[in-house]
Amino acid sequence: MADKLNYRIEITGPTGDRFAEILTPAALEFVAKLDNAFAGRRRELLDERRRRRERVQTGEEQLDFLPETRRIRADDGWHIAPPAPGLEDRRVEITGPTDRKMTVNALNSGAKVWLADFEDATSPTWHNIVDGQLNLFDAIRRNIDFTTESGKRYTIGEDPATIVARPRGWHLVEKHIRIDGRPLSASLVDFGLYFFHNARQLIARGSGPYFYLPKLENHLEARLWNDVFLFAQNELGIPRGTVRATVLIETITAAFEMDEILFELREHAAGLNAGRWDYIFSVIKNFSEHGADFVLPDRAQVTMTVPFMRAYTELLVRTCHRRGAHAIGGMAAFIPSKDPDANATAFEKVRQDKEREAGDGFDGSWVAHPGLVPVCREVFDSVLGGWPNQLGRLREDVDVTAADLLDVASAGGEVTEAGVRANINVALRYIDSWLRGTGAAAIHNLMEDAATAEIARCQVWQWIRNGTKFADGTALTRELAVEFLDDEFESVRADLPAGHRLDDARAIFTETALGEKLPGFVTTSAYARHLCDAR
């Protein structure tokens, strides 16, 4: 227990090897100061999120571009800060969790940037959070070499990727650190520990403290992040404007505030990313009770080429380039496979996805696996020529309206029994993996993470609520969904060895997909009940 200055700081999680190097009194005091300064505003913004979702759900509020910020959108005169060192060329970005092996592999993958993920790809066990910070601490100091028991050596090579850390979203708490008895914002813990330990080291090494900001719902949440950056830089005596943040546009509400988000963060902004999976989740969540026009088809049919998804990505590129910001593409879920046919399909699908993005003007894109770095690089190389980005392509031809963003029915397609069963099967497998500490998993040849799993469980809820019918006229009722759940549970159990947490996964799925109300996130109550091992 560290007791310094004004705060009573307790660590309630179990200790681990070298945890004390991250959880130093000074680092904890820094996090406590952040919490003291910003916890209240975070709480208010989360309350407003809930109120707004209710207004949208009941039809009291129609989503639209905000009248009160029209001036910001209309003004051609402002731009974000120029790209910081290491972020000029972002043609390939690899994402992944921060365990030790993945850290070395991601840095050596040949990608320009590594998104070191505490969000969608990380199960936020106390061990994963502190160990992830340790791995980043060591990697930044080039002090991470290790050899496995089988003799494979891991060492950072020449020209590693630029590290961009993604703290957890505003909705999550970290219960293993308590300040004056209360748990902390997980965002402030992840940001604060990383910034405190590494900002100066990164700057000295010609890089900087760079972040991806997940799951923002509006520009006021961006303003909060900007104020956190100002405060943190000031506390450590680091020049204002050193931090760089790329914001994921991955909620339907944020899609209406892209300009405003960049404006709020303009001296710290580095771009926007099209976070497609959470975006689809957000569309389902916000319109889950809006009837058939907002019911999406089977998850596999909601591709990036359906009109409402194209509207969002096209608007993102246009908005970014007008403001001198990088537009970064998202994650195709296809990953390399040992099965040659599945592997060929995966590479072809990823290539098509990256070709669409590069053709649309994105400056780079994400891959989930080192094996996919060359495909993405090849596609962007061929479009970029000698340039590091496509900032010069202003996309003035793009004209996206609120109706285009909300034209969910444009997805077309159908809901099938196989689609319902697939969602249940994937959700059970993913939640089981998450409960066992792995936040990104290969399931049926696809990358699954917290965002893709949210889609799977939300769709089932929405289809039941809307009595959605299959082609033969059968409506999906709760009873039918429970029958499917029973079958899928047995089939997954037969497939997995002992030691899994399928019973807990089933309980979480039942609560978050089959309940009367649609919970905002799977991860919030599941964390409190199952991952939190606070003393």
Ligand SMILES: CC(=O)SCCNC(=O)CCNC(=O)[C@H](O)C(C)(C)COP(=O)(O)OP(=O)(O)OC[C@H]1O[C@@H](n2cnc3c(N)ncnc32)[C@H](O)[C@@H]1OP(=O)(O)O
């Ligand atoms: C919606 C969103 O937010 S998308 C962003 C969040 N999601 C992610 O970041 C997913 C990242 N990807 C992954 O976690 C993994 O690729 C998975 C889980 C999908 C598949 O992982 P695996 O089954 O281990 O893949 P595979 O066995 O083919 O791995 C081969 C090697 O590549 C490494 N590898 C795979 N993916 C990554 C990655 N993203 N970063 C670094 N190394 C990786 C593995 O560690 C393994 O290394 P090794 O040969 O030294 O043992």
Ligand SMILES: O=CC(=O)O
């Ligand atoms: O974070 C990315 C997403 O697609 O969600």
Ligand SMILES: [Mg+2]
């Ligand atoms: Mg996401």
